[in-house]
Amino acid sequence: MTCSACKGITPDDPRFAELDAFIQDGHSSADFLIAVLHRAQQLFGYLPEEVQHHVAAALGVPPSEVYGVVTFYNYFTLTPVGKYPINVCMGTACYVQGAGRILELFEKELGIQPGQVTPDGLFSLDVCRCVGACGLAPVVTVAGEVHGKLTESDALKLVAELRERAAADQAEAGAAVATVGGESQ
């Protein structure tokens, strides 16, 4: 079976060691399956085949059951999150303040639906229920950062800013690689 989502996660990925440390810290029985999956998703951003196999073996749970639990809970995801995961709050207050329109705008601008990630891996889109900041409705979080009282033009500006930030990061990383390359020669 091929699993395109697993590309990039190898068995020697250092995050497995972190996950193992968590499992060995009193979470090594099947009773802790959900807690361990939470930790795994925190570390990897999503729960691909390799990670589920690893959890299954560590806890002695059949992989099919791990997969059953992962697909049951909305919180767990099989798709990788983007560099900037955008979460649109669809709680009552945000919804009343136009969160639906904001979501549509993101969908159009990014060309993806909730639960998906852009082909360049930069953005993923999701919705959530109430982040507890109803006074700031409508609220959007980006990688845990809260943006409140968002208008449609704010939303577009946000995407543009994030794109710029990513481009800048990439240029910096490219420069660093070039420098390292230069030094090594």
Added chain:
Amino acid sequence: MINLTIDRRPVSVEPGTTILEAARQNGIRIPTLCYLKEINQIGACRMCLVEVEGARGLQTACTVPCTEGMVVRTNTPTVREARKLVLELLLSDHNIECPTCLRASNCELMQLAHDHGVSQIPLQGAHHEAHLDVGSGAIAVDSSKCVLCQRCVAVCREVQGVSAISVTGRGFESRVSPFFDVSLSEAACALCGQCTLVCPTGALTEFDETEAVWRALLDPNKHVVVQTAPAIRVSIGEPFGLPPGSVSTGQMVAGLRRLGFDQVFDTVFSADLTIMEEATELIQRLQSGGPLPLITSCSPGWIKYAEHFFPGVLENLSSCKSPQQMFGALAKTYYAEKSGIDPANIVVVSIMPCTAKKYEANRPEMNSSGYQDVDYVLTTRELARMFRQAGIHLPDLPEEEFDSPLGIGTGAGTIFGTTGGVMEAALRTAAAWLEPDSPSPKIEFQEVRGIPFQVREATVSLNGTSLNVAVANGLAAAGWLMEQVSTGQKDYHFIEIMGCPGGCIGGGGQPIPARGPEALDEVRLARIASLYTIDERMTLRRSHENPAIQQLYAEYLEKPGSERAHQLLHTHYHARVPAGVRRR
């Protein structure tokens, strides 16, 4: 004892008994679609709702234990209405193309709907998306008929220890599927088919190949031969209303002839041949120091399971092909030459109690005759359907004999159909070979006769050599035994493993008991008893005494373990890592 009242009658039950079991013990059958005693008591289907005095709302009888003084009512207007509503809800999201379903004749859902007077399906609503999976060529999955009872999941996990499937997703997206929703053909599934025996509907069935066999039978250029596994003769009567375990060998042969098979042969013949090769292999391994234990390889579900989960024991597996495959290889070589028929025109059909046999016949290496050795494998259930289509009511037929020479078998080959049978058959021949001067060599080895779900161990003395042997049936038991062997906690010379509880008589392709899965225990025991009765009544009870086998070696194979025997009758195994195998 706990005293309670069920439907105004006082009853006493052991502490811990559920309401559903207490009712059954007292002649009240509370309907259920998901219950399997001890392994699936989850209240999923909601059919077993009952009234319990003082309890809030209706209770699921399969999950609630009886308590002292409890007052239970299983048949009130409220209960009947609730059950009917449950059925209406289930049917609102069910593929109701019932007449076209393989389970039309024994669907538990249809029976309950009928019993409960569901005369229309008034509820309209969302539907699960239908997923079909026939990729394995052995088991067909149709999620549009699934009621999510989880019996299959429970059997796969608890009885077989495989856990190839689980309920995935939620709500209208939930369904039973393997890890990452792959096809069963790519999953950790052994294709044993135990799930098809407990599925209350047509969601899990054998992959039906009857049409292909009909076409072969109608083709005037084809010479179609059939072999029947030992377990079929004690179960094929059941779909025709005969009691479980009824011996129908002669009628089955007559029926097969009427279907149009050119020759009706017996897998018992090649079971005897398996013993010749396997007993030789055992003696060689004992004399040359291994690898031991030698483990039997007749059960294709067990082989696939071992390839997935225990690659370390593959060298211990007997290199002997299963009787089905030995038969196929010989039908297209020895038999073809003897009868002057071009093997290209021979079609070999097997009647097997097994879904995994379909997979085995299609393994790419099973072509030592130069052709696919076995062309089609039909389960007992498919044969019963072919008989029906042909208007054959088995009990009405006269008894007829198998054809020669591939239809001649002994009692030893016959008991291959039960757990412990291969072991006993091998010991009978090994005893005769190792103790040639013994005036009365031992024939019956009661100590290795298998019991469903149990691992049996024995020490057998043959000509002064003590052999430690073990017999396991069902893959969970097999897995346990292999753990013991792999970790060096147990030391055996010879192990028999059958993938299904009770051995082949309990195979995943066998008739589904009329009373549903709760009758399986009783049905398995009846079939086992009948195989031993057939054996007892036979004059020839040891494989090496089979004259057709002796002739085969004299004319064609030379001797057991010869080069030609190896080319035609032996094989090798591959470690496999399908999706969802727990790495050990």
